[in-house]
Amino acid sequence: MAVLEIVQIGHPVLREVARNVSVEDIQSEAVQNFIDELVETMRAANGAGLAATQVARPLRICAVEVKAGNPRYPYKPAIPLRVMINPEIEPMGPATFLNYEGCLSVPNLRGVVPRYEAIRLRYLDRNGVPHEEEVKGVSAGTYQHEMDHLDGKVFVDRVVDSTTLCTWDNFETHHKAAFVEAITAMEKRLGNS
Numbered sequence: 001m002a003v004l005e006i007v008q009i010g011h012p013v014l015r016e017v018a019r020n021v022s023v024e025d026i027q028s029e030a031v032q033n034f035i036d037e038l039v040e041t042m043r044a045a046n047g048a049g050l051a052a053t054q055v056a057r058p059l060r061i062c063a064v065e066v067k068a069g070n071p072r073y074p075y076k077p078a079i080p081l082r083v084m085i086n087p088e089i090e091p092m093g094p095a096t097f098l099n100y101e102g103c104l105s106v107p108n109l110r111g112v113v114p115r116y117e118a119i120r121l122r123y124l125d126r127n128g129v130p131h132e133e134e135v136k137g138v139s140a141g142t143y144q145h146e147m148d149h150l151d152g153k154v155f156v157d158r159v160v161d162s163t164t165l166c167t168w169d170n171f172e173t174h175h176k177a178a179f180v181e182a183i184t185a186m187e188k189r190l191g192n193s
């Protein structure tokens with residue numbers, strides 16, 4: 001297994017719409033090895049998620065995993081590892097929240113992005129088995145961010161107010177406290193914590 005190179009904003013592959021993976025291809029050694037490498041790369045970079053387009057493979061495969069105390073996102077609720085193939089997201093209502101996002105493909109930049117507060121998620125796992133889940137709150141934002149990558153979108157495309165753009169240090173110093181307060185209240189309201 002190898003840690004793959006994560007491509008950075010400006011690389012054209014980040015703007016490609018990734019193609020679906022057939023159920024037969026999911027079982028192939030090439031795709032199974034690629035999934036292992038995608039997960040290893042996400043973990044090595046302390047990412048909360050990683051999409052195949054970010055390692056220059058335009059396939060509809062992404063991984064999400066948040067362990068307690070993730071150094072990039074210490075406030076994010078834990079998510080057990082999920083490898084999603086051909087994922088689809090459907091909002092469960094019009095409600096949105098403001099998420100302060102960052103991305104392994106956009107070095108040292110964060111910005112505020114509106115995300116649906118509750119989504120229904122459908123995907124195939126790495127054995128080709130279909131799953132359906134409902135996700136609410138901050139974790140719903142994480143899935144929407146990864147799904148965007150598979151459609152050639154990067155979070156900066158969705159930043160409504162460019163004055164929210166900031167470095168990671170300035171997020172820490174000037175914006176983190178208010179953001180954590182807001183999402184903590186949301187998680188409580190949604191019954192996530």
Ligand code: ZN
Pocket residue numbers: 102103104105145149
């Ligand atoms: Zn990203």
